[in-house]
Amino acid sequence: xxxxxxxTVVVIGNGMVGYKFCEKLLAKSAAFNLVVFGEEPRVxxxxxxxxxxxxxxxxxxxxMAPTQWYHDHGITLHLGDAVQEIDRASQxxxxxxxxxxxxDYLVLATGSSAFVPDIPGVEKAGVMVYRTIEDxxxxxxxxxxxxxxxxxxxxxxxxxxxxxxxxxxxxxTHVIEFAPRLMPRQIDAAGSAMLQSKLEALGxxxxxxxATASIGGNGRIDALHFGDGSILEVDMLVxxxxxxxxxxxxxxxxxxxxxxxxxxxxxxxxxxxxRIFAIGECALHGGMIYGLVAPGYDMAExxxxxxxQGARAFTGFDMSSKLKLIGVDVASFGDPFIAEPHSRSIVxxxxxxxxxxxxxxxxxxxxxxxxxxxxxxxxxxxxLQTVNNKIILPPHPEDLILGARGGEGSDSGSNxxxxxxxxxxxxxxxxxxxxxxDAVTDQGITTVDAMKKCNKxxxxxxxxxxxxxxxxxxxxxxxxxxxKNVLCEHFDYSxxxxxxxxxxxxxxxxxxxxDQFGAGDGCETCKPAVGSILAGLWNDxxxxxxxxxxxxxxxxxxxxxxxxxxxxxxxAGGEVSPQQLMTIGRIAEKYSLYTKITGGQRIDMFGxxxxxxxxxxxxxxxxxxxxxxxxxxxxxxxxSCVGSTWCRYGLHDSVSFxxxxxxxxxxxxxxxxxxxxxxxxxxECAEAQAKDFGVIxxxxxxxxxxxxxxxxxxxxxxxxxxxxxxETLLKYLDRFMMFYIKTADPLMRTATWLNKMDGGMAxxxxxxxxxxxxxxxxxxxxxxxxIKNYHCEWKEVVENPExxxxxTHFVNAPKVKDPTMKFxxxxxQKKVAEW
Amino acid sequence: xxxxxxxxxxxxxxxxxxxxDGGACALVEGEQVAIFNFARRGEWYATQNLCPHKQQMALxxxxxxxxxxxxxxxxxxxxxxxxxxxxxGECLNADECAIQTYPVKVEGDDVYIGWA
Ligand SMILES: Cc1cc2nc3c(=O)[nH]c(=O)nc-3n(C[C@H](O)[C@H](O)[C@H](O)COP(=O)(O)OP(=O)(O)OC[C@H]3O[C@@H](n4cnc5c(N)ncnc54)[C@H](O)[C@@H]3O)c2cc1C
Ligand code: FES
Numbered sequence: 001x002x003x004x005x006x007x008t009v010v011v012i013g014n015g016m017v018g019y020k021f022c023e024k025l026l027a028k029s030a031a032f033n034l035v036v037f038g039e040e041p042r043v044x045x046x047x048x049x050x051x052x053x054x055x056x057x058x059x060x061x062x063x064m065a066p067t068q069w070y071h072d073h074g075i076t077l078h079l080g081d082a083v084q085e086i087d088r089a090s091q092x093x094x095x096x097x098x099x100x101x102x103x104d105y106l107v108l109a110t111g112s113s114a115f116v117p118d119i120p121g122v123e124k125a126g127v128m129v130y131r132t133i134e135d136x137x138x139x140x141x142x143x144x145x146x147x148x149x150x151x152x153x154x155x156x157x158x159x160x161x162x163x164x165x166x167x168x169x170x171x172x173t174h175v176i177e178f179a180p181r182l183m184p185r186q187i188d189a190a191g192s193a194m195l196q197s198k199l200e201a202l203g204x205x206x207x208x209x210x211a212t213a214s215i216g217g218n219g220r221i222d223a224l225h226f227g228d229g230s231i232l233e234v235d236m237l238v239x240x241x242x243x244x245x246x247x248x249x250x251x252x253x254x255x256x257x258x259x260x261x262x263x264x265x266x267x268x269x270x271x272x273x274x275r276i277f278a279i280g281e282c283a284l285h286g287g288m289i290y291g292l293v294a295p296g297y298d299m300a301e302x303x304x305x306x307x308x309q310g311a312r313a314f315t316g317f318d319m320s321s322k323l324k325l326i327g328v329d330v331a332s333f334g335d336p337f338i339a340e341p342h343s344r345s346i347v348x349x350x351x352x353x354x355x356x357x358x359x360x361x362x363x364x365x366x367x368x369x370x371x372x373x374x375x376x377x378x379x380x381x382x383x384l385q386t387v388n389n390k391i392i393l394p395p396h397p398e399d400l401i402l403g404a405r406g407g408e409g410s411d412s413g414s415n416x417x418x419x420x421x422x423x424x425x426x427x428x429x430x431x432x433x434x435x436x437x438d439a440v441t442d443q444g445i446t447t448v449d450a451m452k453k454c455n456k457x458x459x460x461x462x463x464x465x466x467x468x469x470x471x472x473x474x475x476x477x478x479x480x481x482x483x484k485n486v487l488c489e490h491f492d493y494s495x496x497x498x499x500x501x502x503x504x505x506x507x508x509x510x511x512x513x514x515d516q517f518g519a520g521d522g523c524e525t526c527k528p529a530v531g532s533i534l535a536g537l538w539n540d541x542x543x544x545x546x547x548x549x550x551x552x553x554x555x556x557x558x559x560x561x562x563x564x565x566x567x568x569x570x571x572a573g574g575e576v577s578p579q580q581l582m583t584i585g586r587i588a589e590k591y592s593l594y595t596k597i598t599g600g601q602r603i604d605m606f607g608x609x610x611x612x613x614x615x616x617x618x619x620x621x622x623x624x625x626x627x628x629x630x631x632x633x634x635x636x637x638x639x640s641c642v643g644s645t646w647c648r649y650g651l652h653d654s655v656s657f658x659x660x661x662x663x664x665x666x667x668x669x670x671x672x673x674x675x676x677x678x679x680x681x682x683x684e685c686a687e688a689q690a691k692d693f694g695v696i697x698x699x700x701x702x703x704x705x706x707x708x709x710x711x712x713x714x715x716x717x718x719x720x721x722x723x724x725x726x727e728t729l730l731k732y733l734d735r736f737m738m739f740y741i742k743t744a745d746p747l748m749r750t751a752t753w754l755n756k757m758d759g760g761m762a763x764x765x766x767x768x769x770x771x772x773x774x775x776x777x778x779x780x781x782x783x784x785x786x787i788k789n790y791h792c793e794w795k796e797v798v799e800n801p802e803x804x805x806x807x808t809h810f811v812n813a814p815k816v817k818d819p820t821m822k823f824x825x826x827x828x829q830k831k832v833a834e835w
Numbered sequence: 836x837x838x839x840x841x842x843x844x845x846x847x848x849x850x851x852x853x854x855x856d857g858g859a860c861a862l863v864e865g866e867q868v869a870i871f872n873f874a875r876r877g878e879w880y881a882t883q884n885l886c887p888h889k890q891q892m893a894l895x896x897x898x899x900x901x902x903x904x905x906x907x908x909x910x911x912x913x914x915x916x917x918x919x920x921x922x923x924g925e926c927l928n929a930d931e932c933a934i935q936t937y938p939v940k941v942e943g944d945d946v947y948i949g950w951a
Contacts, residue, residue, distance in 0.1 A: 489903070511856075511875070521875055523900035524911035524918070547857030551896050551913030559913060563892050811852040811859040811870075820867075820892050 006033045009307065010093055010103040012083045012249065014038030016047055017280030017296035018109030019064045024304040026073050032307070034075045035101055037093070039082035040132060043067050048293055048460075053136050054164050062133070086253040088273055105275055107303060108263060110246035112281040112291070117152075117241050121215030126236045130161045139238060143168035146235035150174040150224060152212060154182040158240035162204055165238070174205045174232060176224065181208060186332040190349070191372040194356035198328040198375060201354070207232075245282045245289055258284040267313040269303050277303045290317055293460065294427040301430065318427070320384050328354070329377035334370025334387035335360060343369050346398050350375075357401040359383070366392055368400070381467045382416070389423045416467055417474045425467055428460020436468065440475040448472065487746065488525040490518045495671065496743045499533050508538060510548045528553070529746040532633055535669030536741040539789035541796055542632075542669070543803055552631035555807065556793050557613055562821050562832040566606040567593070567616055569625035570666065573640045573658035573678075574601030583623040591616055594829045600637035600675065602628060607830055609817045614804045617794040626792040627667070633747075634669050638662040639677040641685035644697075650680035651697040657726065658686070661695070664730070665737065667790045668783075671744040671753075674737075675710070689717045692750040693733060701725050706736055706764070709751035718754075718761050721769055731780070735768045738779040842938060842949035850944045858910065860884045860895035863948050868937060869895035870946060871921060873908060880921040881937040881948055886912040888931050894919070902927055 009025070009032050011018050022034060038044070045062040053062065060066075070077045081097040092102045114129035116122055126146075128138050139161075143149065149170040151162045154177030165173040175182075181192035182199075196206055211227035215237065224232045245262040256264040256272040262284025269277045269285075279299035281291055290296065295317035305312035320333035336358075339345065343360040350356075355375035362369055368386045373379065379401060385391070386400070393400070421434030439445040439454050448468050452458050458465045486492050493501065498517065507513050510530050514522050527548035535542060546554045557565035569584075584603055588595045591612055593605035608616060617627075630636060640658035644650030658678040665674075677686035678695040688694025690710040696703045700723040708717025721732055744753040757763055766772040797803045808814040822833035847861045847870065855874035860867055867884035884892050897910045899921070908921040917929050924933040938949030 490900075520906055521873075521899075521901035521908070523902065523909070524898040524916055527898050527900065547854050547898065550898075551893075554896065559893075559896075806854065806859075809860060810862040810867075812848045812861045816862060818867075818892055 006031055007104040008033040008035060008102060009105045009107065010101055011036045011107045011109055012093065013109035013111055013246075013280070013282075014040070014044045014077070014079070015109060015111045015280065016044060016064065016293055017111070017300055018107070019044035020297050021107060021109060021279060021300035021303060022070075022073070022075060023065075024300050025307065028304055028308055030074075034073075035103075036070070036075055036077050037081055037083045037095060037101075038077070038079045040134075041080045042133070043070065043077070043079065045133065047131075050130075050133070050136060051160055051164050053133065054140065054167055059133050083249060086249060086276075088253055088276075091275070103275075105277070105307060108250060108271070108276065108278040108282055109280045109300075110249060110282045112243040112245045112289070114239060115242040115244040116239055117212075119212055119215060121217065121221070122239070124215055124217050124221045125219060126217070126221035127215060127239065128236070129239050130157060130164075139164070139236075140168060142236040143170050146170050148172045148174070148234045149236045149238070150176055150232065150234045151238045151240055152176050153240035153242070154179070154206070154208070155185065155240065155242070156183060158238075159183070159199070161238045161240050162199075163202075166203055170236075172205065173203070174207060174234070175199075176207050176210050176212060176232075178211055179208070182206065183330070186336065187330065187372045187374070188337060188358065190347070191332075191356050191358065191374045194349070194351070194354060194374045195328060195330060197351075198354045202328070243281065243289070243291055245284065247282055250276075250278065250282075258287070262289050265314075267302075267315060268306050269299050269314055270306075277306070279303055285314060286316060288316070290319070292317075292319065295319075297428055297460065298430065318384075318388065320387075329373065329375060329380075331373040331377040331380040332371070333380065333384045334368065336370050336372045338369055345371075346401065348398075348401050359397065359401055361393065361397055365397060368393060368397070371401075373401075381464060385416075385419050385423050385425075385467075389420050391419070416470045417478065425471065426457040426460065426464045429456040429458075431455050431457035433471065436471050437475045440472055441479060446472060446476060487529050488523055490514065490520045490522050490526045491530075492519075493517065495529060495533065495745050498530070499536065499742050502530075502533055503537055508534065508540065510534070510545055522548075524550075525746075528633075532669050532671060532746065536786070539668065539786040541791060541793060543793060543797060546806070553633075555610060555613065556627065556631055556797065557608065557610075558631050560606060560832065563610075563818055564607045564821055564832070565610060565613060566604050566630070567608050567613070567620075568598070568602060568604045568628040568630040569620050570628040570662070571602040571637075572662040572666075573638055573655050575640075575655060575659060576603075580623065580625070583620070583625070587616060587619050592830060594831060601639050602637060604630070607823060607832070609809070609821070611808050611814065611817060613807050614798055618798045621792070621795055621798055627794040629667055629793075632667070632669060633672050634667060635662065635665045635674045635676065637675065639675075639686045639688075639691075641679050641681075641683075643678075643680040647680060649683060651699065652680055652702070654678040654680035654686065654695075654697060657695065657702075661730075661733070664787060665733075667793070668737070668741075668786045670737070670741050672747050672749045674750065690714065691717060693717070693736065695729065698723050702729050704729050704732055707750040707754035707761075709749055713751075715751045715755075720761075720765055732768055734783045735776050735779045736764075738783040739764075739767060739775075742779075742782075842951050844940065844947040845950050846945050847948050848946050850941060850946055853946070856899065858895040858897065858899065860892070861948070864950060867892055867895075868948060869897075869910070870939065870948070871895075871899050871910060873899060873921075876908070878908065879939040879941055879946065880908060880910075881939045882910065882919065882921065882924060883935040885934075886914060886917060886931075887926075887934060888912060888915060888917045888929070894934070 014036050044064045081095045083093045084096050085094040092100050094100055114131045129135055149165045151158045154175050162173050162175050182195055212224055213227045214225045215221055216223040216225055221237055247257045247261055247263045250263040251257050263271055263278040263282050265278050265283045265285050269279055271278050280296040299314055302312045302314045338360050345358055345360050348357040357373050359371035360369045419433050423433040425433050445451050445454050458468050513530050528550045531548045551559050588605050594607050596604050598604050638658040638661045640655045643654035644652055674692040676693050677688035677691045679686040679688045680697045688696050689705050690708050694705045694717050703722045704720045705717035706720045709715045809818045810816050823830040824833045853859045853870050853872040858869050858871040860869055869882050869884040871880045884895050886893050891914050893913050896913050899910045902909050909918045911918045917931055918927045919934050924936045940947045
């Protein structure tokens, strides 16, 4: 309990802004007794990234701060208890749960609720809104059983909701908009049209100028009836028709509210009662409700400063926005609509690629006033800065949106370092360019993560992160610090440098590398990195130096929860014979292993004791299997579709080619794992374009794509060469792979490697196809050596008693298995027991 | 160095059982002990095998090395790379609790653990 004499500040609403207010006030002073009432059952969470809840984030991931944080800061928190009355005369608030809490200052941060228009039938089951985690749970549950879904409202939030329905697997998703175009408040008509066609391509069905007259269904929604007489049958409806500020409490207490809602505040965020403040989406300032989080945070800052006799005032806020998650870039900034004679506009439209850009200039062409970007919003942050800082435009302002015209190297003329120091880079946390550059020069900050810790830049909506990166690197380069990715404290070289050194000096062991080029005794970073270099140079048996390998490479199996290992034999191209399937079944049964088909088209067996591994492999090898290298940073599988041997669409035999490729590169160690696929036609069943390298059959031969990625950060592979024959393709692949093995940083996938490469794809193509560096003959010879040195590691272990001996849990009791390993049963197979 | 904290020296395994610059796990009085042969420095260490982070019996399978200018000997858990000092048991890169360490001695080709 805080001491009595401290002034008590009561905050009503524990949403994003209410939370931020607590954080900001506490950062300035602890001389307050803070009491928070929240109506929702959980502590404040990040509503802006709410949709990520569908993408697998949990409620906990979204929390602004854990409950412990409130406790640690001495905040009294009442959750699930709404305030129902403010008694201004006695300066107390009364909660639904019966608490009476006196206040010296009161902060209303009650946010807003989804606006639900008064359409007959809105009360029916299957009609939802999109505002809280509970709403999301309801939507998720409804989506699971719905075939057709609709979203009412084609604004920013509505489109986000529609995308969520698509992602949740609702077969048909409709967007219903009353206005004649999408996002009418942010973007112009031409931009809307482009957005619409892009969204339709994603599978959304869009209905404009549609007034919904009623919602049909017997207790549960089954259709929407429109004013024009048409009917749309639906299984669920999400309403996203705008927001309604939660001013009911203020109204009841006799505070001044706006005609169309919102608690009226002055520049100090005071309501008509000077002891009561309102911030966030419930506040009406200058006739405006600000439905974004950044202005809300600024309001929180103003009140925190006011309570400490500061002079900060709120003077309005930029409503520029960039829509995320929808799969199409959409951004508007400054004044997107301003037109002749107050401005002249430059418009760029590329219907083929779905790109629309408009920038509005001052009549003299000197300043940027605003604009709209659809389909490609990379320039958003820089353009917004140009508007906000009144930067004088270059003589050819069209370069701002046509950047890359002069070929891939051309400079678009905009450089973050040219911004004034006062430029606001992170508007959520009010961090300026000057603060960011100072953090780099004075505090030695060199990464975005460290910057987030240092001054919170980039922790809000995240939109400024790319700019943070550029500013950090730009400042470092300007300082003359040479940004070099050294391996770790023991090796002052980048992976590429060390690769060359070890090669020239014919170094073949980790100890020799450390003695000649390192310091200290090594660590868990440089050991596997050097291990990978040595493998990339000589492809010697890695078990000979197993103590420098990551545990999976040390035990030639993937360690799983609880300490058991999984076993995965190679099934090149996903092809497996009935006999082989029976062998797997028999072995899995004998050693009591859980079996599963993996995403890479092969069978994984889980739950093996380390001491059983050699026996299991002995049986597999006797049946003709070999190691699948699932444990290594090496080629995993080459996935294939059925191909021309069976499929009536297949152009060429994708299976045979996949098997050939997989066998060619199997076992070769690379900086990170590599995945591949071969598709027999453009239908692309093998998903080759999501792989590190992928091959697709064409009428004239094969297309080779490289540097794609699935996983957490999907990226499409790019075409390296098209319509080439098999021999050429393998030649290019040889060069590509060896170039990657030699030059990437440790644990860098091909996609990131390409993203970081100066000159990008054009450069890579020049090296691999046109031999611009004159190294292709070397690359081919080097990879040939690796291919020649292939051995099945498991065969070596099985046949070597000394190596076999290492596969025990207890050195002094080789027959005893780890007694802490526990399993239970699920769907008739075993699984690791939870602790 | 206090002889007073009398430990019993238990013979556990042969020096050749533990790979050079690596570790292995031994069963000592019903407990799982990770033994490390820091061959590069001619030193031996022993700790509990359980990693306090996610309670995995795994430290013996971790990579060893040194940290900082003082060359603090350390082991990294193979699961999530928490690192622990082999001298003090302290966690070096996170807030995990410290792990138990045990004295080790080698006589001839026999490895002993000091049991208290
Ligand atoms: C799906 C979605 C996506 C969004 N995307 C973006 C975006 O990309 N960019 C952006 O800037 N903004 C976005 N927003 C808007 C942003 O989330 C809001 O601007 C922000 O949450 C407003 O914060 P707030 O604290 O004012 O209100 P809220 O976060 O709504 O918090 C108000 C809290 O007060 C509680 N409360 C209300 N009355 C009482 C009472 N009487 N007693 C106790 N508690 C009470 C409410 O239950 C609620 O928990 C998005 C919103 C949604 C729903
Ligand atoms: S279990 Fe050891 S680091 Fe997580």
